[in-house]
Amino acid sequence: MDEIFVIAFTFQTLRITIPYLLPSIGGVYSEKGGVVNIALEGILLMGAFFTTLGTHISGNIYTGLLFGMAAGLLTALIHAYITITLKSNQIVSGIALNILALGLTKFLCKIVFNSSSNSARIIGLETLDLPFNPFLLVCLIVLGVSYYSIYKTRFGLRLRAVGENPEAADSLGICVSRMRYAGVLISGLLGGLGSAWLAFNQHSYTDGMTAGRGYIALAAMIIGKWNPLGAAAACLLFGLAESFTLQFQDSAIPTQFIQMLPYVLTIIVLAGFIGKATPPAADGIPFEKKD
Amino acid sequence: MKYKILILAITLLTFSCGKKDEPQNNTGKLKVGLVFDVGGRGDKSFNDAAYRGLEKAKQELGIEFEYIEPGPGADREAALRQFSNRKDISVIFGIGFIFTDEITKIALEYPDKKYACVDYTVDPAKTIPPNLVALEFREEEGSFLVGAIAGLLTKSNKVGFVGGMESPLIKKFQVSYEAGVKHVNPKCEVLIGYAGVTGDAFKNPGKGKELALGQYSEGVDIIYHASGVTGLGVFEAAREVKKFAIGVDSDQNDEAPGIVITSMIKVVDVSVYEIIKEVKDGTFKGGRVENFGLKSKGVDYVYSEKNRHLIPDEVHKRVETIRQEIIEGKISIPVK
Numbered sequence: 001m002d003e004i005f006v007i008a009f010t011f012q013t014l015r016i017t018i019p020y021l022l023p024s025i026g027g028v029y030s031e032k033g034g035v036v037n038i039a040l041e042g043i044l045l046m047g048a049f050f051t052t053l054g055t056h057i058s059g060n061i062y063t064g065l066l067f068g069m070a071a072g073l074l075t076a077l078i079h080a081y082i083t084i085t086l087k088s089n090q091i092v093s094g095i096a097l098n099i100l101a102l103g104l105t106k107f108l109c110k111i112v113f114n115s116s117s118n119s120a121r122i123i124g125l126e127t128l129d130l131p132f133n134p135f136l137l138v139c140l141i142v143l144g145v146s147y148y149s150i151y152k153t154r155f156g157l158r159l160r161a162v163g164e165n166p167e168a169a170d171s172l173g174i175c176v177s178r179m180r181y182a183g184v185l186i187s188g189l190l191g192g193l194g195s196a197w198l199a200f201n202q203h204s205y206t207d208g209m210t211a212g213r214g215y216i217a218l219a220a221m222i223i224g225k226w227n228p229l230g231a232a233a234a235c236l237l238f239g240l241a242e243s244f245t246l247q248f249q250d251s252a253i254p255t256q257f258i259q260m261l262p263y264v265l266t267i268i269v270l271a272g273f274i275g276k277a278t279p280p281a282a283d284g285i286p287f288e289k290k291d
Numbered sequence: 292m293k294y295k296i297l298i299l300a301i302t303l304l305t306f307s308c309g310k311k312d313e314p315q316n317n318t319g320k321l322k323v324g325l326v327f328d329v330g331g332r333g334d335k336s337f338n339d340a341a342y343r344g345l346e347k348a349k350q351e352l353g354i355e356f357e358y359i360e361p362g363p364g365a366d367r368e369a370a371l372r373q374f375s376n377r378k379d380i381s382v383i384f385g386i387g388f389i390f391t392d393e394i395t396k397i398a399l400e401y402p403d404k405k406y407a408c409v410d411y412t413v414d415p416a417k418t419i420p421p422n423l424v425a426l427e428f429r430e431e432e433g434s435f436l437v438g439a440i441a442g443l444l445t446k447s448n449k450v451g452f453v454g455g456m457e458s459p460l461i462k463k464f465q466v467s468y469e470a471g472v473k474h475v476n477p478k479c480e481v482l483i484g485y486a487g488v489t490g491d492a493f494k495n496p497g498k499g500k501e502l503a504l505g506q507y508s509e510g511v512d513i514i515y516h517a518s519g520v521t522g523l524g525v526f527e528a529a530r531e532v533k534k535f536a537i538g539v540d541s542d543q544n545d546e547a548p549g550i551v552i553t554s555m556i557k558v559v560d561v562s563v564y565e566i567i568k569e570v571k572d573g574t575f576k577g578g579r580v581e582n583f584g585l586k587s588k589g590v591d592y593v594y595s596e597k598n599r600h601l602i603p604d605e606v607h608k609r610v611e612t613i614r615q616e617i618i619e620g621k622i623s624i625p626v627k
Contacts, residue, residue, distance in 0.1 A: 004508060005508065005509065008504070008505065008508035008509075012501055012504065012505065015501070016501065113333060114332070114333070115331060115332035115333035115360070116331065116332070116360045117327075117330060117331025117332055117333055117334070117338075117360050117494065117520070118330070118331060118332065118333030118334060118494075118520055119333070120333075121523075121546075124527075126531055198497065201497060201500070202496045202497045202500065202524060202527070203496075203523075203527050204496060204523065206494050206495070206496060206520055207331065207362075207494065208362075208491075208494075209495075209496075209497065211491070211495070243501075246484070246498070246501050246502055246505055247505050249483070249484050249485065249502075255457060255485055255488070256457075256488055259487065259488065
């Protein structure tokens with residue numbers, strides 16, 4: 001265990017944590033406002049594809065980033081429209097969007113890159129300059145801003161109010177659907193941002209490359225008790241576990257056993273350490289305005 | 292609204308599977324159906340090699356082809372079945388060892404169609420159906436040679452291996468590569484990493500990159516990958532830390548010029564082309580195993596003007612001697 005190894009291990013953990021952390025915080029915004037966002041997985045997939053597409057077309061990562069975030073935002077907008085304006089079941093909408101994203105990205109990939117599995121190589125970002133990694137910085141800023149905005153600002157208070165008790169919030173003149181839209185859209189933006197990192201780090205788009213990260217982000221949010229800081233800690237835990245499976249493969253322990261560890265860890269943490277995780281009271285319930 | 296979206300999603304999914312239900316063509320041309328392995332088209336490796344074989348057959352033999360890139364899980368059998376049910380398609384390829392069981396089953400069900408499977412896992416206890424050709428490659432011979440190159444070129448006396456799905460086939464690459472390294476450089480250490488234990492491990496460049504970065508940070512200076520698309524991540528890692536990698540299945544020099552020292556190539560393209568040619572000429576004979584090794588140049592390593600500057604002459608000479616010894620049977624290569 002020399003110093004270089006410890007540094008490499010730490011950086012690797014941070015790199016892996018980024019695409020969990022951003023959507024996870026996005027999930028906090030959405031659910032604090034009372035909308036369950038299972039569509040995060042689809043948002044990530046769309047974001048990753050459009051980041052790649054934007055970068056491929058323009059040859060410039062900023063355009064790619066813009067494309068990715070716009071795709072995330074748009075996917076979230078659909079989710080918001082279905083669940084808030086049309087008051088449909090949030091789980092159904094989320095799953096439908098995930099399936100849609102899976103098919104749509106394949107379809108578009110086939111059209112643009114003549115393969116439903118892989119895109120061409122894009123410029124992307126070098127990862128080894130990690131102390132100055134822009135995405136890590138973005139993560140820290142997002143973390144700080146989200147904590148402050150959810151717990152210390154009027155916006156946050158209103159967001160939490162419509163998630164806990166929309167009737168009461170409504171009676172005080174807060175527009176419930178506007179707040180909920182805001183929560184879902186922010187989660188779309190953050191999801192798009194997180195998936196842009198995936199695409200930049202990998203320098204390409206691969207079919208299904210998010211590999212369930214959206215769901216893991218949701219799990220981290222629940223473990224973190226719907227609190228940005230808690231969610232971030234949970235994401236770090238997942239990142240650590242995954243990094244562990246990568247680094248300790250070449251040892252006497254069978255790989256299958258090591259690859260099982262993150263999941264065992266999740267179960268242990270869920271079952272034993274965090275205590276009861278209580279979601280916002282009106283989470284998942286469409287709001288019907290009564291006259 | 293929900294239903295509309297579901298319907299839209301399902302429609303898109305169906306489309307994205309590459310299905311084309313065109314009316315049957317009566318041009319009388321031979322039509323080939325090919326189902327890709329997990330990594331799919333654009334993997335710059337295994338599947339693209341098969342695709343080149345199709346393209347060549349199209350140009351030189353005037354055939355037509357269709358292909359499917361299956362998603363995870365049971366899609367593979369469905370894809371094979373879809374082609375088998377078509378009247379206009381007479382030859383069907385499965386690309387990858389992962390097709391072994393499915394293609395055997397389907398070949399028995401459709402005795403009037405012809406099948407070929409690249410990397411078919413031959414089980415001595417079972418007979419191969421009379422309408423199926425198993426295409427087997429001696430990856431161990433090629434991997435041994437690139438192992439020798441890595442062992443001769445390493446400066447840190449540490450080299451690495453990144454595998455896709457942990458399976459007997461990929462283990463074969465790993466074990467023979469290690470043997471090649473140790474054959475020329477007994478003191479050299481070999482670090483090993485696998486991306487996973489399912490087929491998806493062949494299409495995870497993000498993980499490939501992290502595995503490779505991990506090995507490079509431990510002092511490895513050359514990594515050989517046998518991991519499909521996942522390997523593209525290995526190249527990204529090599530690019531970043533300015534170290535070396537060895538490609539697999541196709542000549543992967545163009546993925547990272549100056550970084551990919553060489554590639555262990557399998558002539559998947561030639562094998563696909565040859566089978567199509569046999570069908571066209573009426574000489575196709577199933578129920579057999581077609582073997583591709585160093586002797587017939589069915590496997591090899593790349594030594595061309597593009598990468599010659601990365602392999603010094605004395606290394607090349609040494610490796611050529613080893614090649615002769617393998618062909619003459621003087622070196623026995625472990626596969627397990």
